[in-house]
Structure formats: C-alpha cells, structure tokens
Amino acid sequence: MSLTALDRWTPLRAPAHWQAVDFISDLHLQASEPATFQLWRAFMERPAHEQPDALVILGDFLEVWAGDDLLRADAGVGDSDFWRTCFGVLLRYSSERPVYFMHGNRDFLLGAAAASTAGLTLLDDPTVLDFHGERYLLSHGDALCLADTDYLRFRAMVRSPDWQSQFLAKPLSERLAITRELRERSEAHKQTTGRDPAAWVDVDGEAALAWLAAARATTLIHGHTHRANRHELGQGCERVVLSxxxxxxxxxxxxxxxxxxxxxxxxSVYGSLAA
Known part of the structure; x- marks a missing residue:
C-alpha cells in the first residue's frame, strides 16, 4: 500500500444532497453474542428520519468470515442461519441508502458475492471521502499499527491474492476449522497481553500524518484499536477512533x-434508540 497511490485514487465523492454520513466499525458480530446483534439490528431499523444518507462500515463488522459460500451453506453449518439473517438486515437497509464496507482484520475474506447479496459497495483501505469539499481519510486502522510487526507479517500474507485463492479453494469445513483455530489463538494472545485495549499496539502517529499528507486530508477516521477517542496529531491534523x-x-x-x-x-447508540 504505497502512499503515492493515495494521491492517484478517485475519492469517494458524496453527492451534494448528502447531509449526514454515519460510521461504525468493530461490531464483531457473531452468533454467540446475540445481545450485540440485536442492538445493531435495532440501530439499523430506526425510523427513517433518524437515518443518515449513507452508512460506512470500517471493518471487523463480522467476528470471522470463512468465505462467501457460508451464505449458501446448509442450515447450521458455520452459523449459516445467523449470517443469512445479518445479511438480510443489511440488504433491507441498503435498499434505502448506500452502505459502504471496508475490510477489517476479521472479515477480510468477505468478497464480491457476499457484498452483492447485502447490497454493499466495497471500499479500498484507505479511501478518501470528499464530503462537501472537505477530504476525510478512511481506514480500518490495522495497517497503521506499525509496532505490531508479527501481525503485519500475517496481514501481508493473508491479504495476498495467492493465499486467498488457495484458502478459498479448500472445503468449507476445513476453512471453518482454520478460522476457529485462528480465533482461539487470538483469544489466547489477549489472555497473555491483557484484554484491556489500552495495552494493545496503537496507531503510529507519524505514519498517520504521512497518510494524511499523501491524501491531502486533515482527518483520519478509523477503527481497529477499540479506543474510541479523538487525537490531535499536529500540523492541523487529527485522527478520530471509532468505538x-x-x-x-x-x-x-x-x-x-x-x-x-x-x-x-x-x-451513543443507546441514546439514539432511547430518544
């Protein structure tokens, strides 16, 4: 991902009639966490006057994704019923307004078929949003956590087209077993390093500034770190972290x-639903 490439990309240009865009990330939806799913469903089903003109999902929307054929799997295979319900909610929502999806470190295998099923438009990471003449840089954020060298090596491997082609060619049952093993390793790593996000590797400020300069933007919006906050980076720039x-x-x-x-x-979603 070269910085110069940012300058050459065509930005996502918000139409003039857009007055509001919502951003969410890191929901980590999964069948074993029904309360979070129901909260998200209620958020998506708010009255039309409370909805934005577009929704942008900046990664880790799903806890894990083993391939788009999960949506065609027999009932009960890999929580296929749960995923079909999730994608049904997305499709109903996207029939009323655009929904953009950027891959995270958990759902990077979500492909064109699943995106089409849900009416999603896939975004590159990073993407520049041009909103009423202001440029915002959007990213999941994991590629900017430069101190997490082990993860970045893993990320480079699994994001390569060759690795993904080989992985997706495996039977679904084998892919599900591999993703379960990866989740177990992730949980074990959290137990070792601590579950408090404050102890996790954070976005590198200098790298964030370099991205912003290349994108001719002053605000970076990202997720991944689970540290909802607003950080001044200097040089008139900031990064805003999603919850x-x-x-x-x-x-x-x-x-x-x-x-x-x-x-x-x-x-707050809770405040929005209670209003």
Whole structure:
C-alpha cells in the first residue's frame, strides 16, 4: 500500500444532497453474542428520519468470515442461519441508502458475492471521502499499527491474492476449522497481553500524518484499536477512533460517528434508540 497511490485514487465523492454520513466499525458480530446483534439490528431499523444518507462500515463488522459460500451453506453449518439473517438486515437497509464496507482484520475474506447479496459497495483501505469539499481519510486502522510487526507479517500474507485463492479453494469445513483455530489463538494472545485495549499496539502517529499528507486530508477516521477517542496529531491534523460494540460489557459499548456539514460528532447508540 504505497502512499503515492493515495494521491492517484478517485475519492469517494458524496453527492451534494448528502447531509449526514454515519460510521461504525468493530461490531464483531457473531452468533454467540446475540445481545450485540440485536442492538445493531435495532440501530439499523430506526425510523427513517433518524437515518443518515449513507452508512460506512470500517471493518471487523463480522467476528470471522470463512468465505462467501457460508451464505449458501446448509442450515447450521458455520452459523449459516445467523449470517443469512445479518445479511438480510443489511440488504433491507441498503435498499434505502448506500452502505459502504471496508475490510477489517476479521472479515477480510468477505468478497464480491457476499457484498452483492447485502447490497454493499466495497471500499479500498484507505479511501478518501470528499464530503462537501472537505477530504476525510478512511481506514480500518490495522495497517497503521506499525509496532505490531508479527501481525503485519500475517496481514501481508493473508491479504495476498495467492493465499486467498488457495484458502478459498479448500472445503468449507476445513476453512471453518482454520478460522476457529485462528480465533482461539487470538483469544489466547489477549489472555497473555491483557484484554484491556489500552495495552494493545496503537496507531503510529507519524505514519498517520504521512497518510494524511499523501491524501491531502486533515482527518483520519478509523477503527481497529477499540479506543474510541479523538487525537490531535499536529500540523492541523487529527485522527478520530471509532468505538467497538459490546452489549455485554460493563458498561456496554456502542457508538457511531456522524459526519455532517458541521463536522464530526460521536453518538451513543443507546441514546439514539432511547430518544
């Protein structure tokens, strides 16, 4: 991912009639966490007057994805019923407004077939959003965690077309077993390093500034780190970090970020649903 490539990309240009764009990430939806799924479903089914003109999902929307054929699998295989329900909610929502999806480190195998099933438009990581003349740089954020060298090596491997082709050629049952093993390793790593996101590797500030300069933008919007916050980077630049979602946490976590012509504002999903 070269910085110079950013400058050559055609930005995602918001139409003039868009007045609001919502951003979410790191929901980690899975059948074993029904409370978070139900919270997200209620968020998606809010009245039309509370909805944005477009929704942008910046990765790790799904806890794991072993291939688009999960949506065609027999009932009960790899939680296929749960995934079909999720994608049905997305399709109903995307029939009313655009929904953009950027891959995260959990759902990077979501492909064109699944995106089409849900009415999603796939975004490159990173992508420049041009909203009423202001440029915002969008990313999942994992590629900027430069100190996590082991993960970055793994990321380079699994994002390569050859690795993905070989993996997706395996039987679904084998892929599901591999993804279960990877999740177990991830959980074991969290137990070793601590489950508090404050102890995890964070985005590198200098790298974020370099991306912003290449993109001719001043604000980076990203997820991945589970550290919802707003950080001044200097040189008139900032990065805004999205919330992860966990309805079972104490207190529960679920925010979305709304972009309007007045700028960015963080909203609690719980507050939005109670209003």
């Amino acid at each position: 992860d979602w966990d309805a079972n946490a104490m207190p529960p976590r679920a925010d979305y970020l709304r972009l309007t012509t007045q700028g960015l504002k963080r909203h």
